[in-house]
Amino acid sequence: MGALYSVAEIRQAERAAAAQLPPGTLMQRAGRAAARIALGIIGAEPVAHQALVLAGPGNNGGDALEVAASLAQSGVGVTLVQLGRADAAGALNHIPAGRQWALVVDGLFGIGLARPVEGAARAMIDTVNALACPVLALDVPSGLDADSGAVIGPDGVAVRATHTITFIGDKPGLHTLAGRDHAGHVIVDRIGIDEALLPGASVHMNEPAMFGLAFAPRLHDSHKGTFGDVAVVGGAHGMAGAPILAARAALLSGAGRVFVASVDHGPAFDSGQPELMFRDAASFNFAGSTIVAGPGMGDSATAIRLLGKALDGDNPLVLDADAINLIAASPDLQARLAARTAHTILTPHPLEAARLLGVTAGVVQGDRLEAAREIAARFDACVVLKGSGTVIAMADGEALINPTGNPGLASAGTGDVLAGLCGSLLAQGWPARDAALAAVWMHGEAADRLVAEGCGPIGLTASELPAAIRRVLNRMVAERPKPAGQPQS
Ligand SMILES: NC(=O)C1=CN([C@@H]2O[C@H](COP(=O)(O)OP(=O)(O)OC[C@H]3O[C@@H](n4cnc5c(N)ncnc54)[C@H](O)[C@@H]3O)[C@@H](O)[C@H]2O)[C@@H](O)CC1
Ligand SMILES: [K+]
DSSP: OOEEOOHHHHHHHHHHHHTTSOTTHHHHHHHHHHHHHHHHHHOSOGGGOEEEEEEOSSHHHHHHHHHHHHHHHTTOEEEEEETTSSOHHHHHHTSOTTOOOSEEEEESOSTTOOSOOOHHHHHHHHHHHTOOSOEEEESSOTTBOTTTOOBSSTTOOOOOOSEEEEESSBOGGGTSTTHHHHHOEEEEEOTTOOGGGSOOOSEEEOOHHHHGGGOOOOOSSOOGGGGOEEEEEEOOTTOTHHHHHHHHHHHHTTOSEEEEEESSSOOSOOTTOTTOEEEEGGGOOOTTEEEEEOTTOOSOHHHHHHHHHHHHSOSOEEEEHHHHHHHHTOHHHHHHHHTOOSOEEEEOOHHHHHHHHTSOHHHHHHTHHHHHHHHHHHHTSEEEEOSSSOEEEOTTSOEEEOOOOOGGGSSTTHHHHHHHHHHHHHHTTOOHHHHHHHHHHHHHHHHHHHHHTTOOSTTOOGGGHHHHHHHHHHHHHHTOOOOTTSOOO
16 A cells, blocks of 8 residues: 555565566566556547657666557557667757657656766757656656655756656655656556565555544544643744644644743734634643644744753654754753653754754755654654655654645745644644644645645645645544444445
């Protein structure tokens, strides 16, 4: 279910399978499977269409030759351009200018990509990316690292595909960092390889099946005390909005009582959400509350003292934004975080993660899975590394990549909403893993629904998310999977 494999794991399975089969079998299967997808994209009457097939020097190019042959057999007019069979200018001259292609098939490089794409191949990729037609990438969009989702090279290029058919198993790089923009719709084809040849995956896609059992319908005989208290600690001078966004998200996702504990003189109430209660953080009694620390918290002595108190306590805790920066700057706070035993979720963006690890944001983005896992292990906490294809990692090495969400979330305050949502689920008794997985998935799904309604991605605001999250959450509860043994309704 949604397993993701590293290039090394795919290579191992491929070797084991190839050893039991006549030479070329897997490549033929890959080519035929891709040709079926290609014909589906081209649609009715393939005879009327022209496809451009680009073949590289390795086995990815071999797959492309198989696709070209299959398409030609189906009557599609195929123009085949082979890299390595021509010099740069020659190869490009083989791409007839001005022709209307029904489809481009990208078989330049797959998992054997070893260095930045330059010269003729780079020029081909630039040409393909300027075309308006569908592009089907074989295995991996050429130029993209299948493990990390990075475009290889300091100034690299990669094919922007509308579809990617990926072979043997799905790969993390298709779903995180630049992966989502380059891979388009991903189709996995096992090319007949026995699943037993693949190792147990430690990375998965984040899907409702991963956390859906945690949704519970509410009993009639319940009261607000049943659903926990959330206290958002933040709101330094000029940053009062951040904890309000987190608090609104906590309230609208079902927390019983929600407090904003301001580190500075905060507002007396939220006219848009008068159910929220405002307190002075310095004198607030946090006993029994799930704490969300960080939104607009600043770096004052009060903020540091309150953060230390939150780390030392046994309240479930979400650490975001300034709380993460303060921890990154203090070995003492780091030790207190690592010593915690209660549920803890950290929600860094790449720069905050880099500060925690003492590296650059580039290093974090170069291997998002590893960065998230390392923070989780170091602090024995659940880590949500935000960005396109958010990574959620646990201290035991389990990692997941989230498929929901869109560029509308790249705007001020959406992280505050996510932190509040995580806190709300913790307050309602969810374990940290399930709370983080569900919060990240629903946050993205809510943004996707808002975009479908025309409220983004351009101009989507964080304030719109809590109500959309509430709709997603109630639907998830209504449609939740029943535990094994109970009748599914
Ligand atoms: N080996 C097998 O049994 C199978 C392989 N398959 C396909 O084979 C691919 C892997 O094949 P390969 O290992 O041959 O690797 P690739 O075909 O992905 O690329 C390796 C080739 O490209 C060259 N190369 C790498 N980076 C380059 C760059 N930046 N610029 C110019 N040349 C570069 C290498 O020198 C080598 O010739 C998979 O992605 C998949 O598409 C599939 O057919 C399934 C079965
Ligand atoms: K490719």
